[in-house]
Amino acid sequence: MLVPVLLVLVDLAIVIYGVQLNDTACHNAAQAAAAGEPAEAQYRAQTVLNQVNSRTTGELVSHFALDRPVESEIEAAPIPYRDQMTGKTVNPGGVITGTATVTTTVEIRPFIVHNVYGKRLPLKFSCRQSIPIRYVVPMCEFPCPSEPLIGSN
């Protein structure tokens, strides 16, 4: 009688531990995604999760992954314009406002609790976090032909 009860408690602890690890990983990935150029947010978030996966040993809590692509919702960003004097494209630089949203999943393999959930292993838990983007575009005074222009004829 005591063994199943202990196993259930251990399983609960593993599930709670896994969910909390996933929450932390998701938060760190969202922080990384929000800290730089939005176009590279996916790459930074994935790098964080790769580091978490490389540190995770064993199969009880494993396979941290992005559930869907990082969603970078940009509300405002500096707009490049063509300098009439020099003919060059200038990005005035400034803060990008918006949010980066990251959804991560983790696989957890408990001992007996999964029997309650249709005997499916592994159990998958997801976490979703949004962080304000805090990237500041540097002022660019060099030709930037690939960027959209305003004020050009």
Place this chain on the structure above:
Amino acid sequence: MIVLVSLCMGLIVLVAVIGIIFNNLLFQNSRSQDKVDAMALSFARLINAGNRVGQINELEDRCRELVYVSRQTEIACPAADCGYMTALCDQLLSDARSGQKLVEAERQNQINLICNEVQDAATRYNRDRSADSSFSLNWLQTYEPRITDVALGTIKDVQSSVRSQTVFSELAYHDYLADYFDPETALYKAPLNARLPGSDADLSFELSALPASVKMITPQPRNTNSDVFVPYGKVVESGEQSPNSIQHIPNAVHVSCAMDALVGPHGSNKVSISVVSTGITSGASPEPED
């Protein structure tokens, strides 16, 4: 024997359940901290939206120099055998002095705008947050953090975003003697009323603290240690908007929240856990000639 085993089992289960409750409480607190950090960051970002604080600082500095130069010209006009231009010099000086009033009015306007925008964002969050429990077990329910206080202010030792120019050497020397700027960085200290010498000492030129750009790089908005926050005043107090009493343009925001938790069978004990965070706004955008 059976009773003893049952007691042991009961004790183990009880300890485990208490451990899980406590762990979950800490976990929810940690999640609330993340949420309040993000909130402080988003509020802080509102302060220098579009580099408005940096622009006001630049305006104050340029206006100050204009009044100084106009005064010098007005003094030099009769002495330099240009007496016929005295009326023009007087008019230029008058225009420069009235320009200071426009800049000061805009500075006050920006203070009110910043306070209103932060108040609105805080009120909107409190209104829209879910009143239901974000985490619920029979013996533990936690709720989303609610904003109790929002203070605007600055971060200790942050100077203004404008530098003393050596173009006007006498003015720079006056500022140096008055300890208006840091000789190492040439950045004016803040908050500072950089009064001019002589007849224009009646005008105030309020410079606000804002991280300056360094080598064309604008400092990012970020969360920072609450210990270095210096408050100017509160815009939200006990969850309600409070009258604006702030005299300087802020560059940081300090958010205090309470995370309510109902602990025990049927939520018999209500506790509020305090969660605080401080955010600093983005720095001044670089000027093209920087």
